[in-house]
Amino acid sequence: MRVTNQMMYADVLANLQAHGKKLARLQVEAGDGKKLHMPSDNFVAMGDALTLRGAIQSNQTYLNNISTAREFLSASATAMDGLSTIIQSGLAIAVRAASDTFGPTERDTYAKQVDNLIAEAVNVLNATHREQYVFGGFKTSTAAFTAVEVQKSITAAKYNGDSGLRKIEIEPGQTLTMNVLLNQEVPELKIAPARMLSTLVNLREALRKGLAPDVGFQIGELQGDLDAMIRLTGEAGGRLMRLTATQDRLEKVQIGLSNTLQTAEDRPMAQAVLALKEEETVYQAALATAGALNRNTLFDYLR
Amino acid sequence: MANLIFGGIQTALTALRAQQQAQLVSDHNVANANTPGYTRQEAVLGTRSPLGAVAFNRASGGAIQMGQGAQVELTRRMAYDFYDDRLRTEVSVEKQWLERADVLRHVEAMLPEKDGSGIAERLSEFWSSWQQLSTDSADPAVRRSVRDAGVRLSQSINERADGLVNFQRYQDARLGRLVEEVNQAAARLAKLNERIVVAFKADNQPNDLLDERDRLRSQLSELTGSTSYIQNDGSAVVSIGRHVLVARQNAQLLRAVNPAATAAPAPPVNPANPAAGGAAPVPAPTGTVSGHLRQLQWEDGQAAEVKMGTIGGLLIGRDKEVAARISALERLSNTLRSEVNAVHKTGFGLPPANATGQDFFVGNGAAQLAINPLLEANVGGVAAASVSASPGDGSVALKISQLESRLLMDAEGTRVPAGTEAVGATRSMLESWADAVAALGADAVRAQRELDSHSAIVEQLTTQRDSVTGVSLDEEAARVMRSQRAYQAAARVLTNFDQMAEEVVMRLGMVGR
Numbered sequence: 001m002r003v004t005n006q007m008m009y010a011d012v013l014a015n016l017q018a019h020g021k022k023l024a025r026l027q028v029e030a031g032d033g034k035k036l037h038m039p040s041d042n043f044v045a046m047g048d049a050l051t052l053r054g055a056i057q058s059n060q061t062y063l064n065n066i067s068t069a070r071e072f073l074s075a076s077a078t079a080m081d082g083l084s085t086i087i088q089s090g091l092a093i094a095v096r097a098a099s100d101t102f103g104p105t106e107r108d109t110y111a112k113q114v115d116n117l118i119a120e121a122v123n124v125l126n127a128t129h130r131e132q133y134v135f136g137g138f139k140t141s142t143a144a145f146t147a148v149e150v151q152k153s154i155t156a157a158k159y160n161g162d163s164g165l166r167k168i169e170i171e172p173g174q175t176l177t178m179n180v181l182l183n184q185e186v187p188e189l190k191i192a193p194a195r196m197l198s199t200l201v202n203l204r205e206a207l208r209k210g211l212a213p214d215v216g217f218q219i220g221e222l223q224g225d226l227d228a229m230i231r232l233t234g235e236a237g238g239r240l241m242r243l244t245a246t247q248d249r250l251e252k253v254q255i256g257l258s259n260t261l262q263t264a265e266d267r268p269m270a271q272a273v274l275a276l277k278e279e280e281t282v283y284q285a286a287l288a289t290a291g292a293l294n295r296n297t298l299f300d301y302l303r
Numbered sequence: 304m305a306n307l308i309f310g311g312i313q314t315a316l317t318a319l320r321a322q323q324q325a326q327l328v329s330d331h332n333v334a335n336a337n338t339p340g341y342t343r344q345e346a347v348l349g350t351r352s353p354l355g356a357v358a359f360n361r362a363s364g365g366a367i368q369m370g371q372g373a374q375v376e377l378t379r380r381m382a383y384d385f386y387d388d389r390l391r392t393e394v395s396v397e398k399q400w401l402e403r404a405d406v407l408r409h410v411e412a413m414l415p416e417k418d419g420s421g422i423a424e425r426l427s428e429f430w431s432s433w434q435q436l437s438t439d440s441a442d443p444a445v446r447r448s449v450r451d452a453g454v455r456l457s458q459s460i461n462e463r464a465d466g467l468v469n470f471q472r473y474q475d476a477r478l479g480r481l482v483e484e485v486n487q488a489a490a491r492l493a494k495l496n497e498r499i500v501v502a503f504k505a506d507n508q509p510n511d512l513l514d515e516r517d518r519l520r521s522q523l524s525e526l527t528g529s530t531s532y533i534q535n536d537g538s539a540v541v542s543i544g545r546h547v548l549v550a551r552q553n554a555q556l557l558r559a560v561n562p563a564a565t566a567a568p569a570p571p572v573n574p575a576n577p578a579a580g581g582a583a584p585v586p587a588p589t590g591t592v593s594g595h596l597r598q599l600q601w602e603d604g605q606a607a608e609v610k611m612g613t614i615g616g617l618l619i620g621r622d623k624e625v626a627a628r629i630s631a632l633e634r635l636s637n638t639l640r641s642e643v644n645a646v647h648k649t650g651f652g653l654p655p656a657n658a659t660g661q662d663f664f665v666g667n668g669a670a671q672l673a674i675n676p677l678l679e680a681n682v683g684g685v686a687a688a689s690v691s692a693s694p695g696d697g698s699v700a701l702k703i704s705q706l707e708s709r710l711l712m713d714a715e716g717t718r719v720p721a722g723t724e725a726v727g728a729t730r731s732m733l734e735s736w737a738d739a740v741a742a743l744g745a746d747a748v749r750a751q752r753e754l755d756s757h758s759a760i761v762e763q764l765t766t767q768r769d770s771v772t773g774v775s776l777d778e779e780a781a782r783v784m785r786s787q788r789a790y791q792a793a794a795r796v797l798t799n800f801d802q803m804a805e806e807v808v809m810r811l812g813m814v815g816r
Binding site: 001002003004005006007010011014034036037038039040041042043044046047049050051053054057058060061062064065068069130132136137138139140141162164166167168169172173175178179297298299301302 | 408416417428431435441654692694695696707708765766773775777781784
């Protein structure tokens with residue numbers, strides 16, 4: 001086969017271009033540690049990477065939702081603990097006042113104590129978390145309960161909220177209610193925990209009137225209110241435990257997804273640098289070959 | 304005797320001339336060693352017709368043949384038509400793939416998805432913002448984040464759609480320039496044909512014209528994938544498909560015409576573009592030709608079909624590769640707009656306005672997708688609640704966020720008709736977009752592999768052709784040396800005959816002076 005000058009230069013040029021292309025590619029990979037830059041770098045991995053990033057983002061959103069729900073439910077549970085304490089205080093007063101040994105003065109003192117408990121209960125029923133009323137259902141921007149006063153004495157609390165259950169998604173297709181409704185009956189007891197306010201009002205009135213049997217009756221009612229509040233608090237605690245378990249699982253899934261994504265799109269640095277060095281050597285050899293082409297031709301020997 | 308001496312001088316002279324001509328051919332070869340398309344030439348030496356000289360001392364009494372020296376019989380053009388024809392065919396295929404690979408590389412650069420900088424990331428952020436709103440629907444900051452995520456998503460879709468449509472326009476303008484190049488080459492070839500025919504009729508060997516003819520054949524083939532053959536008179540006939548482009552001195556020209564300028568009003572940039580807010584299924588016109596783009600026509604009005612070469616690749620790139628990506632963006636934006644709007648309309652904004660029945664997205668097609676200006680101005684109108692005056696209700700926001708995982712598209716990325724999702728839908732919007740990006744990558748890889756494969760064949764054929772037609776400087780140097788030595792020898796012979804003539808003219812007949 002005849003070898004012409006154009007053939008030799010074309011070969012050298014083709015080699016230089018091929019190695020230069022590889023070198024440029026490896027430089028980019030070593031520069032940012034990524035092997036996926038364009039879909040054509042690895043279209044299967046690119047498709048996977050996009051859906052994986054979407055899954056990681058969704059997972060993170062679920063983790064954020066869980067965190068929001070935990071905060072909201074914790075605020076609700078703290079408020080319900082406060083209400084339970086108020087009921088227990090009312091119960092203690094009722095038990096003491098039910099005894100006939102106390103006179104009207106003492107009972108009046110107890111009535112005033114209960115009055116304070118009622119005022120405190122109204123405050124707690126209007127508990128907020130991040131400027132949202134926690135017990136108002138969907139009506140989070142207006143006070144959940146408004147005290148009805150007669151002669152500067154609270155006689156009832158009007159519910160301003162609705163029966164809205166604030167559901168949030170904690171994993172695909174799984175929702176969880178993050179609020180608690182105090183004015184709805186606990187199914188097993190047929191008692192709405194918010195009834196505790198009217199029970200306390202009744203207790204206060206019985207104490208003011210000095211009717212020991214009525215005071216005794218309110219003990220049973222308060223006991224029922226306490227049971228309802230504790231059951232609801234326990235149910236909220238159960239939801240908090242479910243949130244914690246889901247959070248733990250999603251965090252593990254998140255680590256797994258991140259690792260898979262890294263495998264799909266990251267280039268180990270040591271590997272990238274080594275490959276770059278190898279290609280540099282080959283490129284230098286191709287350059288040396290190109291240099292050798294400038295050798296003398298037969299024309300140099302013509303006289 | 305004198306005749307023989309002067310005959311010898313004449314013979315030596317023919318040798319000098321022949322060797323000079325051979326040197327000139329080598330000189331021409333060396334001068335064109337790097338000229339693209341140049342076919343090396345070779346001086347073919349031959350003997351001149353001998354003279355019959357009377358030989359009285361021959362027993363037969365007949366004439367003897369006296370050689371009359373050397374001459375260059377022809378300058379042979381070392382062409383190898385078989386390689387040339389194969390090379391032209393392969394180059395036209397290579398150019399088509401080169402153009403397609405270039406187009407796909409541009410499109411890849413226009414749809415960046417690296418490190419979460421793409422539409423997929425914006426889409427995930429968008430769904431995430433709705434999730435957040437579902438948990439904290441009254442918070443103005445969260446509402447603003449939903450609006451901002453919507454703006455970022457729609458802008459990223461707009462930018463990409465604009466980029467692709469502008470790229471189509473650039474390709475359209477380039478088509479015009481390439482057609483002009485084809486027409487100029489065809490016109491030049493037609494003129495050249497005429498000169499070659501005349502040269503052959505005059506029994507000339509127009510080697511350089513033949514090189515130029517073959518260069519133009521190659522150029523036309525690279526541009527259009529045209530085929531050609533040589534007639535007995537030396538002229539080239541070039542055809543694209545079944546239509547003749549050049550025959551003898553006639554060239555039929557191509558035109559890139561805009562059908563919209565002469566026909567019905569132009570359809571939109573991409574047909575996959577139903578009205579805003581509609582829940583109608585989105586058609587998937589993959590590979591369709593946008594109506595505003597120019598089409599190829601012959602001078603006589605017939606449609607020209609150019610499938611190979613740079614123009615063939617450009618047309619496939621413009622009308623299939625780019626159009627398919629515009630379609631994918633259109634399908635995504637239309638599905639996004641109609642699905643989000645359908646749920647958003649059922650919800651309520653914050654009190655006191657409690658806005659309802661509003662679209663979240665507005666605008667036709669991917670290039671115009673935008674957030675409803677009313678919501679952009681007042682985030683309180685973003686409908687998160689299913690009941691009026693319920694700031695804590697995020698159930699509509701939750702429904703919108705759940706669109707993220709809802710299977711709405713089929714495997715081809717088309718929105719299945721509403722109500723048949725359970726049967727035909729297999730992909731969510733994000734998965735469908737990821738499929739489109741992966742398909743783009745697969746097409747780019749295929750184009751690059753085809754290009755590499757055809758480039759390797761072209762390289763090999765070029766090497767084979769060059770091994771026959773290319774100039775080797777060493778070889779030419781050897782020829783020059785050979786001619787030089789022959790020239791020197793002929794000069795010596797001439798000198799010798801000159802001395803003999805001197806003997807005859809100057810020394811004979813001295814007796815009696």
